[in-house]
Amino acid sequence: MASSSRSRTAEVEEDVETILASGLVTPTRRGWKGTIAVDMDDVLCQTNATIVHMHNELFDTQPPLTLADFKNYLYWMNRGWGTPEETVDMVAQLYQGGLYMRAPPVPGAKEALHRLKDLGYNLVIITARSENQRAGTEDWIAEYLPDIFDEIHFTGAFQHLEPTREEKEGHVARKAVVSHHKRSKAEIIHSTSSLFLIDDSSENAYDVATSTYPHDGPIKVLLFGDYPWNAVVHGDPSFPKSAVEGMTYHEKVKNGLLEEYESIRKKKLEKKWLPPGVERAGDWEKVLGWVERFDSDKQRSQAEVKGGDAEGI
Numbered sequence: 001m002a003s004s005s006r007s008r009t010a011e012v013e014e015d016v017e018t019i020l021a022s023g024l025v026t027p028t029r030r031g032w033k034g035t036i037a038v039d040m041d042d043v044l045c046q047t048n049a050t051i052v053h054m055h056n057e058l059f060d061t062q063p064p065l066t067l068a069d070f071k072n073y074l075y076w077m078n079r080g081w082g083t084p085e086e087t088v089d090m091v092a093q094l095y096q097g098g099l100y101m102r103a104p105p106v107p108g109a110k111e112a113l114h115r116l117k118d119l120g121y122n123l124v125i126i127t128a129r130s131e132n133q134r135a136g137t138e139d140w141i142a143e144y145l146p147d148i149f150d151e152i153h154f155t156g157a158f159q160h161l162e163p164t165r166e167e168k169e170g171h172v173a174r175k176a177v178v179s180h181h182k183r184s185k186a187e188i189i190h191s192t193s194s195l196f197l198i199d200d201s202s203e204n205a206y207d208v209a210t211s212t213y214p215h216d217g218p219i220k221v222l223l224f225g226d227y228p229w230n231a232v233v234h235g236d237p238s239f240p241k242s243a244v245e246g247m248t249y250h251e252k253v254k255n256g257l258l259e260e261y262e263s264i265r266k267k268k269l270e271k272k273w274l275p276p277g278v279e280r281a282g283d284w285e286k287v288l289g290w291v292e293r294f295d296s297d298k299q300r301s302q303a304e305v306k307g308g309d310a311e312g313i
């Protein structure tokens, strides 16, 4: 074994050099064990629960919206929204109305994140929010979860749906211009050499789990929270996604397909399918328990390797 001829410090230093070569992660602490990637909305802050309150205040949806209406991670698939473009505009109004600071942290997040840091992990945020949400996002982190994260990555997943400033002001430009490369979460997990992602989106979980980047270990994603929008994970090869599941809420209503959609959803809920590489963690206590087991298993296997090497000397 290669590790038999090197001290633990040398191993750590080699790891650090390897990661630094990517230019993306700058671990500085001794005993560094690797990076864990964490999503923001509904993993760190209670975004959707706050949106329910604000949506009812601002848009007066009848009957009032509840969290149970959030059956899909993409809001426009659910009751109470519009087309993707209209939805992005409504979300922008919610942010302008104070959504950033009104969303409280997810219970247990702060304590669990500090414990993960104490265990020796670096923590990075990977969020679908865009660059123009950076200031509000950083203010929230500074207020509620300071001195925890090494990096924040904004993928800008919905930026292509946002109107340009000129369009908002009545300019003739009708298409948003995306000025930077949109990145997937899988891409960032790979570039930051993250051990795994903690995310509440079943779509992100599936994308990361089925991405082909080299990965050490069986689990790539902890699917966070028992939320209506992640109760079903699509991608089960024996239960392909039907056309109605790809429709916006208004398209389903227009085509009289709400019942059909609910019936398919019910069957998928009963099946509880998860792709290989994804495990569920309902709350931060469960995440912490999972990582502590992951951590002690890793330490045990490293000790066994060293013990085996010592015997072989």
Ligand SMILES: [Mg+2]
Pocket: 039, 040, 041, 042, 043, 199, 200, 201
């Ligand atoms: Mg999220």
